[in-house]
Amino acid sequence: MTSLPSAGHLAIGDHQLEYRMIGPSPAEAPTLVLLHEGLGCVGLWGDFPDRLAAATGAGVFVYSRAGYGQSSPARLPRAADYMHREALDVLPLVLDAIGFCRGLLVGHSDGASVAAIYAGGVPDHRIRGVTLMAPHFVVEDVSVQSIAEIKTTYETTELRAKLARWHKDVDNAFRGWNDVWLDPAFRSWDIADHLAYIRVPVQIVQGTGDQYGTLRQIAIAKAECYCPVETVILPNTGHAPHREAAEATLRAVADFADRLLQGHGEATTIDL
Structure with a gap:
């Protein structure tokens, strides 16, 4: 697939996966692939994808x-290796289905873990970098x-009622x-x-008030x-930097993406 409608569903294995595509197609420009949190979805990204584009x-x-x-x-029930399965079995099919040519993975929470597993587990020259917002590399007591x-x-x-506005099977989403x-x-x-096997630059965006993880996650990344x-530590910010510190997060992610993609003459940042 080289050209996508702006919204719809992708047939991936036995599943129909909802999606949105904002801005130029993968054939026309680099693509930032956003991977959502454990209770997230397309809609719960809000306007962050549009502003990032x-x-x-x-x-x-x-x-x-x-x-x-x-x-x-x-x-x-999901198996304990469900994020490995998403990263190694599902994500490659998604990238191929959209005609992904080059760009970055931008993950939040569980999505950040999926991005890290993919970047460290799949030799994919198309990936120029990864942004990990509030990532999990190990399970902490606070989590x-x-x-x-x-x-x-x-x-x-x-x-439950609030989440049901976003998920058509809210119990499946929550329990999963x-x-x-x-x-x-x-x-x-x-x-x-x-x-240790990631071969592209990594950006980690972490709030000091994250109720699901601590700065230990950054220490692990730096050690391994x-x-x-690169680290962006946001004061007075919880588990969702792109919502709780939207401007700072947008600037940080856009600057990181721009620097990596500019090296290949592929993107131009627009002043916010």
């Missing part, structure tokens, strides 16, 4: 993984505590993320070994990566 001149592709948004449901708390919130408040993270077997999940690692 405007700021970089690149195309921005965003899709909902199986079980999220308007994509088909995922098979539950499990917050995920246990949100389970209670989901079961006792209006959170929450159950596996609270499985005691998941405590040993660790993708630090993938970091042989590639350049």
